[in-house]
Amino acid sequence: MSQTALGHRHQRTLETITRLYEDGETDAYGGGVAAATITEAMEFHEGTTRRYVSALADVGDLEQVRGMGPRGVRPSYVPTEADR
Numbered sequence: 426m427s428q429t430a431l432g433h434r435h436q437r438t439l440e441t442i443t444r445l446y447e448d449g450e451t452d453a454y455g456g457g458v459a460a461a462t463i464t465e466a467m468e469f470h471e472g473t474t475r476r477y478v479s480a481l482a483d484v485g486d487l488e489q490v491r492g493m494g495p496r497g498v499r500p501s502y503v504p505t506e507a508d509r
Contacts, residue, residue, distance in 0.1 A: 434477070435480055435481060437467075438474075438477045438478070438481065439481055439486050439504065441463065441466050441467055442478075442502055442504055443504045445458045445462060445463070445466060446503060446504055450466075451501065452492025452493055452499065453493040453494075454492060454493045455490065455492065456490060456491060456492010456494075457488070457489075457492060457501035459492065459494055459501045460475065460478065460500070460502070461494075463478065463502070481502075482502070485505060486504065486505055487502045487503065488502070488503045488505055489501070490503050
């Protein structure tokens with residue numbers, strides 16, 4: 426996905442999620458990067474994180490999966506193969 430399609434902030438978010446994923450900052454049992462982890466790494470508000478990951482998922486740059494967090498199953502995000 427080009428920077429112009431989603432903008433610089435979305436691109437930076439995708440790069441951060443990809444780095445977190447590659448560094449193993451993921452939920453257990455095949456989960457991806459949790460929204461809380463993205464929010465902390467990007468210093469966003471939770472609502473901003475939700476909007477950005479939703480936009481990235483809509484264009485196929487992220488896949489939403491389920492992982493095991495501290496309070497049970499929760500959504501998390503994995504970069505698609507093309508973005509890893």
